[in-house]
Amino acid sequence: MVLISFARAKDDHSPLLATVLMALLGFIVFGQQCRASVLAEQRVSFVNSVSHELRSPLTNMLLNINLTTEAIDDKVSDATRRLALVQEEARRLCRLIDNVLTFSRHEQGQFRSEPRACVPASVIAAVVEQFAPSFARRALTVSRTGDVSAACVLDSDALAQILGSLLSNVEKYVPGGKIKIVSALTGETLIIRITDEGPGIPVAAAERISRPFERLDSRVNEGASGTGLGLAIARDLASSMGGSLRHVPSERGASFELRVRAPLAREIASAA
Amino acid sequence: MKILFADDDPMTLDSLDACAAQEGFTTLLARNGRQALDLWRLHLPDLLYLNIKMPDIDGYEVLPTGTRQGSGGGVALSLGEKRGK
Numbered sequence: 001m002v003l004i005s006f007a008r009a010k011d012d013h014s015p016l017l018a019t020v021l022m023a024l025l026g027f028i029v030f031g032q033q034c035r036a037s038v039l040a041e042q043r044v045s046f047v048n049s050v051s052h053e054l055r056s057p058l059t060n061m062l063l064n065i066n067l068t069t070e071a072i073d074d075k076v077s078d079a080t081r082r083l084a085l086v087q088e089e090a091r092r093l094c095r096l097i098d099n100v101l102t103f104s105r106h107e108q109g110q111f112r113s114e115p116r117a118c119v120p121a122s123v124i125a126a127v128v129e130q131f132a133p134s135f136a137r138r139a140l141t142v143s144r145t146g147d148v149s150a151a152c153v154l155d156s157d158a159l160a161q162i163l164g165s166l167l168s169n170v171e172k173y174v175p176g177g178k179i180k181i182v183s184a185l186t187g188e189t190l191i192i193r194i195t196d197e198g199p200g201i202p203v204a205a206a207e208r209i210s211r212p213f214e215r216l217d218s219r220v221n222e223g224a225s226g227t228g229l230g231l232a233i234a235r236d237l238a239s240s241m242g243g244s245l246r247h248v249p250s251e252r253g254a255s256f257e258l259r260v261r262a263p264l265a266r267e268i269a270s271a272a
Numbered sequence: 273m274k275i276l277f278a279d280d281d282p283m284t285l286d287s288l289d290a291c292a293a294q295e296g297f298t299t300l301l302a303r304n305g306r307q308a309l310d311l312w313r314l315h316l317p318d319l320l321y322l323n324i325k326m327p328d329i330d331g332y333e334v335l336p337t338g339t340r341q342g343s344g345g346g347v348a349l350s351l352g353e354k355r356g357k
């Protein structure tokens with residue numbers, strides 16, 4: 001109404017101008033409402049997903065602690081196995097919480113990569129080791145090739161988080177088969193390609209699922225769980241490490257190639 | 273008493289199996305909805321524990337499909353994981 005009154009005072013053609021302005025304003029408000037609605041929906045979905053992701057390992061931990069308590073006196077080996085499962089689930093919780101915190105820091109612009117000397121082969125081996133019991137239960141085998149045993153300067157925690165997200169996806173979506181991890185150091189770049197034999201990712205969906213909260217199948221009752229953050233965080237981390245993470249189209253299974261900046265530690269030391 | 277557990281998480285399945293077996297229940301374990309339907313039809317369990325989120329046939333689909341195929345067996349139902357519905 002203010003716009004209309006103002007326009008009429010200025011010009012005889014003002015009704016048309018006022019109508020256009022009102023329509024424009026309505027369009028902008030409608031757009032904002034739609035965006036707010038989508039954000040609210042994503043927020044609820046995210047809270048649901050994270051709650052579910054937290055509850056699953058917690059349930060397993062509680063069940064296995066109970067079973068450990070029952071077995072600890074006369075079935076020591078069983079109790080030991082149960083405690084190992086509790087440890088495995090605690091690690092799963094840590095990965096989830098790390099992902100949520102990293103996402104939060106990225107959103108607030110507070111994330112900083114912290115490069116330090118490390119051996120990429122050791123980082124890869126440690127992450128694979130974390131998944132070993134779970135992969136064994138799912139009939140997934142891992143083969144690692146490539147020599148990345150030279151000490152490099154990179155953010156080893158971020159590298160472990162990226163690899164953890166990629167392997168966690170394999171754990172969730174691939175019912176069995178081989179996982180190939182091929183790595184190489186080329187110049188100042190560390191390249192790691194992870195390929196599985198699962199259902200794969202359609203090329204058309206590859207870009208979409210690397211965005212926050214996006215998953216290949218976002219129906220409420222789809223087959224596997226997840227927050228929809230893993231790949232988005234992995235891509236952001238790779239970017240913060242001066243590199244990239246991309247989906248590589250493949251005939252069978254899913255394949256991701258990670259490239260991050262990784263100058264050799266001895267070259268940095270000699271330059272200093 | 274026979275309990276059918278259906279869950280795609282092997283660790284959850286193993287833990288539930290151990291807990292139920294400890295209490296003297298007979299357990300049937302299914303890694304997905306299809307296996308759950310097969311075990312339901314063959315063994316007529318007294319209780320079903322179905323995770324909602326499972327590959328192929330999810331927990332929501334198992335119950336009507338099992339009922340349609342006439343599995344019966346005096347089944348009680350427990351849904352393991354509720355989300356959104």
